[in-house]
Amino acid sequence: MGILVNDKDVVVPGEILAEGMDFVPSGDVFRDGEKLVSGRWGLVSVSGRILKLIPLSGKYVPKRNDLVIGTIENVGISGWRIDIGCAFSASLLLRDATQEFIERGADLSKFYDVGDYVMCQIVKTSGPKIIDVSMKGPGLRKLGPGKLLKVAPAKVPRIIGKQGSMISMIKEMTDCKISVGQNGIIWLVGEDPKKELTAVDAINLIERESHISGLTDKVKELLEKRK
Amino acid sequence: MNILKKHLYNTFDKGFREDGRKFDETREIFIEYGISSRSAEGSARVKIGETEVVAGVKFGIGSPFPDKPGEGSIVVNAELLPLASPDYDSGPPSIDSIEISRVVDRAIRESKCINMKSLCVKSGESVWLIFIDIYPINNSGNIFDAAALASLAALKDAKFPSLKDGVVDYKSRTKKGIGIVDYPISCTVRKIGSHLFVDPNVNEDLYSDARLTASFTSKNMLCSLQKGGNVSVTSDELFTMLELAKKTAQNYRKVFGK
Amino acid sequence: MSYTKRFSGRKFDELRPFEAKVGVVKRADGSAMFKIGSTIAIASVYGPRELYPQFLQDPKKGVLRCNYNMVAFSGSGDRVKPGPSRRSKEIGLVTEKALLPFIDLSDFGGAVVDVFIELIQTDAGTRCAGINAAALALAHAGIPMKDLVSAVAVGKIEDKLVVDLDYEEDSHEIGVDIPLAMSTRTGEISLLQMDGIISVEEVKNCVENARKACEKIKEVQVKALKEFYGLEAKK
Numbered sequence: 001m002g003i004l005v006n007d008k009d010v011v012v013p014g015e016i017l018a019e020g021m022d023f024v025p026s027g028d029v030f031r032d033g034e035k036l037v038s039g040r041w042g043l044v045s046v047s048g049r050i051l052k053l054i055p056l057s058g059k060y061v062p063k064r065n066d067l068v069i070g071t072i073e074n075v076g077i078s079g080w081r082i083d084i085g086c087a088f089s090a091s092l093l094l095r096d097a098t099q100e101f102i103e104r105g106a107d108l109s110k111f112y113d114v115g116d117y118v119m120c121q122i123v124k125t126s127g128p129k130i131i132d133v134s135m136k137g138p139g140l141r142k143l144g145p146g147k148l149l150k151v152a153p154a155k156v157p158r159i160i161g162k163q164g165s166m167i168s169m170i171k172e173m174t175d176c177k178i179s180v181g182q183n184g185i186i187w188l189v190g191e192d193p194k195k196e197l198t199a200v201d202a203i204n205l206i207e208r209e210s211h212i213s214g215l216t217d218k219v220k221e222l223l224e225k226r227k
Numbered sequence: 228m229n230i231l232k233k234h235l236y237n238t239f240d241k242g243f244r245e246d247g248r249k250f251d252e253t254r255e256i257f258i259e260y261g262i263s264s265r266s267a268e269g270s271a272r273v274k275i276g277e278t279e280v281v282a283g284v285k286f287g288i289g290s291p292f293p294d295k296p297g298e299g300s301i302v303v304n305a306e307l308l309p310l311a312s313p314d315y316d317s318g319p320p321s322i323d324s325i326e327i328s329r330v331v332d333r334a335i336r337e338s339k340c341i342n343m344k345s346l347c348v349k350s351g352e353s354v355w356l357i358f359i360d361i362y363p364i365n366n367s368g369n370i371f372d373a374a375a376l377a378s379l380a381a382l383k384d385a386k387f388p389s390l391k392d393g394v395v396d397y398k399s400r401t402k403k404g405i406g407i408v409d410y411p412i413s414c415t416v417r418k419i420g421s422h423l424f425v426d427p428n429v430n431e432d433l434y435s436d437a438r439l440t441a442s443f444t445s446k447n448m449l450c451s452l453q454k455g456g457n458v459s460v461t462s463d464e465l466f467t468m469l470e471l472a473k474k475t476a477q478n479y480r481k482v483f484g485k
Numbered sequence: 486m487s488y489t490k491r492f493s494g495r496k497f498d499e500l501r502p503f504e505a506k507v508g509v510v511k512r513a514d515g516s517a518m519f520k521i522g523s524t525i526a527i528a529s530v531y532g533p534r535e536l537y538p539q540f541l542q543d544p545k546k547g548v549l550r551c552n553y554n555m556v557a558f559s560g561s562g563d564r565v566k567p568g569p570s571r572r573s574k575e576i577g578l579v580t581e582k583a584l585l586p587f588i589d590l591s592d593f594g595g596a597v598v599d600v601f602i603e604l605i606q607t608d609a610g611t612r613c614a615g616i617n618a619a620a621l622a623l624a625h626a627g628i629p630m631k632d633l634v635s636a637v638a639v640g641k642i643e644d645k646l647v648v649d650l651d652y653e654e655d656s657h658e659i660g661v662d663i664p665l666a667m668s669t670r671t672g673e674i675s676l677l678q679m680d681g682i683i684s685v686e687e688v689k690n691c692v693e694n695a696r697k698a699c700e701k702i703k704e705v706q707v708k709a710l711k712e713f714y715g716l717e718a719k720k
Contacts, residue, residue, distance in 0.1 A: 012707050013624050014633050014669075028629060040629050041624045056714065057627035059532075061592075087533035087593050087596035116230070145233035211714075262606070267606075283558025304557065304567060308601065309552070312512045317552065358557065360558050360567070362556050364509070364510060395563075397561060
């Protein structure tokens with residue numbers, strides 16, 4: 001009876017995490033009679049009586065107010081479709097597109113064209129197929145030339161670190177500009193290609209070892225060694 | 228221009244590649260033989276970095292072409308499985324897969340590395356057919372070179388099955404190989420902007436403007452060429468590409484062996 | 486007639502050596518390899534992604550599509566003609582039905598999850614190997630699942646019940662082949678086919694044999710997913 005796993009254990013779908021009524025399932029954990037069962041491949045997270053999972057993979061699930069990086073898929077007559085790494089593309093409506101005045105009948109591709117990358121914010125989600133994003137707000141912009149990395153969305157908090165400590169350290173030590181989308185898409189560019197590669201390796205290291213303690217020191221070590 | 232492509236250009240202009248390699252540097256190459264030894268008479272897996280291609284050889288018996296009654300033949304087929312990349316679609320063979328099979332086919336055929344007369348069973352009646360099937364398992368760039376190497380490795384691995392009363396007995400395999408002495412090694416050189424390089428990764432593959440696949444015999448003679456991509460190349464570029472291909476093919480040959 | 490000793494020398498309830506590996510196709514959203522004896526299956530998963538043409542969409546839940554294919558050089562006899570056949574289409578269908586009860590696509594209305602299974606080498610038991618690889622690939626892709634699905638072929642040769650038939654047994658004249666897939670956690674069966682002649686009582690015993698074999702397979706599937714994480718960290 002009771003809990004059968006430890007915090008941060010890797011578990012697989014169908015694995016029994018706890019028995020009895022002492023624990024409450026949340027997120028990707030479900031109850032089957034007396035048992036709490038994992039519904040996904042992930043890391044166990046125990047907080048008090050609540051058992052949940054941090055998924056190790058999977059597509060981004062859009063959440064309101066998230067800042068995400070996406071690419072323009074299509075330019076329509078009343079707005080744009082943006083691929084933000086979910087099952088469905090998001091829509092950017094004319095009124096949310098820019099602070100500038102857009103004249104009636106203007107060529108919308110002058111603002112954002114197919115293949116452009118943007119940092120945008122999710123303003124509304126209702127149902128899986130309706131995701132509205134906005135380009136009006138601080139930091140929201142069209143991105144310039146750079147490299148894109150994709151990481152599991154669940155790992156984004158580790159890449160950013162507490163109050164942005166991890167990402168600031170990487171930016172500082174590699175002189176790179178880095179923007180991290182909550183959807184796991186990361187844009188970066190540096191003056192020096194070697195330092196840029198160091199930043200990429202640091203981010204990959206965090207993605208691989210996000211569950212291991214002492215990660216900050218490890219990342220620091222890598223950055224210093226390659227300086 | 229797409230920002231990812233622009234960034235590739237900018238990095239090239241600084242004399243670098245995105246993943247830190249030199250322009251003439253390939254990723255690590257790994258060849259494994261007999262990966263389907265129960266089913267195929269010859270098989271191999273080639274990995275170039277994260278790119279992986281498998282190829283297999285099956286033998287069959289058929290009638291010779293009327294104009295070449297004493298010669299067998301080879302059939303090369305590549306299928307870009309949707310398993311291997313989000314960019315590959317299901318359905319009938321795409322034009323890209325046809326081009327890959329044709330390019331691989333031509334290198335083998337034109338180098339004359341297989342003695343077609345040795346595939347004759349009975350002149351004018353029955354000859355051996357060699358089927359080479361190529362499948363990418365993961366496309367992380369440079370499928371052309373991986374496909375060519377995997378085909379050669381599968382041919383090297385192949386052993387004839389027994390023939391009983393004109394029918395192939397797949398259960399019993401002989402010790403006789405195809406007997407290739409000079410394998411034609413192919414190398415593809417890519418062009419982005421004015422930069423020439425080998426062994427593209429996913430992005431470099433996607434944003435290449437032009438490519439040239441050149442195949443060489445062990446004496447560094449050319450045996451086939453294929454220029455691809457939407458952009459033309461100058462004759463100076465062409466000559467540089469040929470030199471680069473020659474040098475890289477020599478490196479491939481070191482890994483491939485004799 | 487009595488089948489006293491298996492062609493392969495295995496015990497009657499003994500599986501061939503088997504192994505599983507996750508993450509074998511880097512470009513896919515999820516992937517896995519499952520090898521049992523000489524049968525090798527690779528599965529990759531793409532999605533959930535938007536399903537086109539639109540009329541195929543189900544607004545209530547995501548659609549699962551499974552594609553089974555033998556590569557041209559993977560047959561025991563002649564070269565397999567490339568492209569879909571009636572056999573490969575049916576196996577794709579039963580694979581889909583084997584996996585569907587245990588995956589939850591309710592959050593992905595309008596989308597599709599594509600599973601591509603390729604057989605690189607075959608020695609019977611290919612649909613079961615494909616299902617084992619596909620279940621792992623789905624878990625690796627982060628698809629919500631109630632359990633991993635495990636599959637094995639059981640059956641009867643002459644007078645003996647056997648587990649995990651190889652090609653020689655599969656093509657035996659007095660043989661029965663029963664591919665079966667299940668969730669070992671719930672005991673529910675999601676794939677069941679059979680050809681040959683056999684009594685109801687014997688089928689009951691076969692199902693019990695399959696359950697034990699699937700438990701062994703499940704152990705290896707679980708290990709592959711758990712170890713993937715450790716191996717990635719070591720790189």
